[in-house]
Amino acid sequence: MYEPEGASVSGRPVYGYPAVLLLASTLAACVGGIIMPVVELIRHDLGISATAVGILVAAHAGVIVVVSPFVGRATDRWGVRHLLGMGLLLYGVAGGVGTVTDSYPILLTSRVLLGAGAAAVFSVTTVALLAMGAGRDQDRMIGWRTTAMTVGAVAWPLLAGALGAFDWHATFGLYLLGIPLGIAALIWAPPEQPRRSENCERRGSTVELLRRHPTLSAWYAMTAASGLTTYGLIVFLPGRLAQAGIVNPMFVSLFQVGLFAFAGVIGAVFVHIAACVGFGVLLRIVWACRAVAFTILALSTQPLLLLAATALVGISNGLSLPVTTLLIGETPEPTRRGLAVSLAGTALFVGQGLTPVVFGPIMHAASLTTAFLVVAAGSCCILLLLARRRIADPRIAKAVAPR
Template sequence: MTGHSEPRVGTETSAAAGTSATEASGCPGVLVTLLLASTLGVMAGSVISPVVEVIRGDFGVSGTAAGLVVTAHALAVAVTSPLIGRAIDHCGVRIPLAAGLVLYGISGGAGLFTTSYPALIASRLVFGIGAAAVFTGTTVALLQLFTGPRRDRVMGWRSAANSVGGLVWPLLGGTLGGLSWHAPFAIYLVGLPLGVAAVLALPHTAPHRAARTRGGVLALVRQSPAVLGFYALQAAASIFLYTMVVFLPQRLADLGIREPLMVSLYLVVMTGAISSLVGLVYAPLRARLSYAALLRTAALAWAGAFTVLGTVDHPVLLLAGPALLGLGQGLSLPSLTVLVNESAPPALRGQATSLAGTVIFGGQFLSPLLLGPLIGATSSTVGFLTAAVMAGLIALTLTTVRMASSTSPGGSASASDN
């Protein structure tokens, strides 16, 4: 992958916006609000994954159709993210993020009262619009407000927050799922108070002065072709995560594990715990290793995870699969987020981040469609081993491709990252 050095986020904003951002970055309320909101992205689908089998039985639909309940919102995220990114580039992040959090809470909570499969899918599509604003808004805000080594720390904390959210919310969902498959949808209502907090805590930042110049996706790709490679890796990471989220319950059912709380433990405890630990130590890891080395390690972890899931039958040993997947997610998420941001011109960073949302959530949506027919025709173990081969090919590619980056380990300027 090739790329070029770009100024850090915030260096070309207006003086007023820069001052506001600097003051806000020192306010604990801003960071806490953004980190809490960041937990909502990863739990958008996983919070209801423990009740997928219950929903499938209640509505009498196929496993792939039930999987769409978990991933349908991702289609809306993929479609609407570029529009949200453009809005953020033009008017700042505060209002789009707050509005997205409110929509997230209302439409996500609609599953409490939905009694038909089509209505549930429709509510999930609307929910995806709010999720798109939450993902793009929190990412842009964190990258705007924090720079240098502190940004590496904050991005590691964000990865940890994502993992904690992916741990706590689905566990709560699994617990509530013991009451009714509708009950876990109440968790989405947390978006409402966070929307209010975003309005109160986040500063009003002016858009970049060049935000109204002609550009868009084509301009981004022309100026920063390396971003396409980073997007491809983000899509792969998302496909791998949701392959486990959607199809591990079926594998567990084959092993006699069907209780929603137990399913949530397999789905999120090991993945979330390991990913959180990696997020907490990401800054010192990044100080010693290049982005390329971190991404190669992530790909090898993905390959190992699906090899375990496809070959191990012992319930305890099977936990190594989610643990390795957590390692891969914890390394790839902050690395790719920063690489996408650094590859984009300042005026297009909102759109660059929104396109990351498109590929990440597009990967979520495609995951059951890509591997679902194969698993349906064969078994979940065959699907997992196929994913292991895909991850292995990614690791092999990353060992042979030269990756250019604007920063070397430790944050100093460098032309390449090997």
């Protein structure tokens, strides 16, 4: 196995820097999830329509899709320190606006700015964690990032719901954590040299990146497909559970918590899994799990089988996120890593945004069973494509390449 020596950032001790990056990763994972528990309270209190509150919830996602590539190019030029700090500060200030306003236009504007901050946090934390080590150290950090994101996806909405029981404005206070994290990032992140060059514009373009590294297109498509299938499960699993007679919100939530819990556990031990199994095998396991899981979801209404299907999707997420992150982050040269990673964020949110577009028409034309079967068939197609090609760890190629 390829296992170069681990490295500290710029040769300096990092102290609390990894903790800042992992905490920031939890925030990046639940930009919309924090306010989901109080959506109805906001709609009722402000007297706005369901469509208006839906735009409020989803505004950040569209911004992340658009802004992420610009964040990536900026990261490649100027490094992570200031972008991470400023992104976290923008996240905290913009997200915290909801604690003090009852104005829908101001809230909507703040959500747009929050999306820009979240785009920076999502991409830059990934680049920073990739740069903190090599080999198993890198696997460990990216696995921990997966765990941090899944823990955040569960913990922050639960805390938001508890605060919302007192006042929906209090829920927005959770975003304020971005402010101390931003200050800590500016203090602890090591200084970096700008990477500008005469041909930076040409080399930094998305088209040029994909032309030089065509395999990235496959990893972005896989990232989008992963976002689509996972979000489809989160959105439409309650409908299948209702058909199984499970309608109590507490029990429904346990299924979704289980989804993230399995992913978090896999992320925590990913370094040991990656030491034993290659990336190609892991990706095949990912899509085999999804194929089996969505077949079960389509054909069964037995609670234990539905729980097993949810666990399989959680396991696949716990493997997919670190593997695709490493494949995307290590395929290009380090000076293009920011753009490469940022496009993964774009792909992920595009996949999530396509969920109602893909699932909705199938459900209306046929049924939820048919929609799940389509996802299972799509997962089988991806599995067949993966079975036909060899997927190598790009770090190995870099290690043996002539210098």
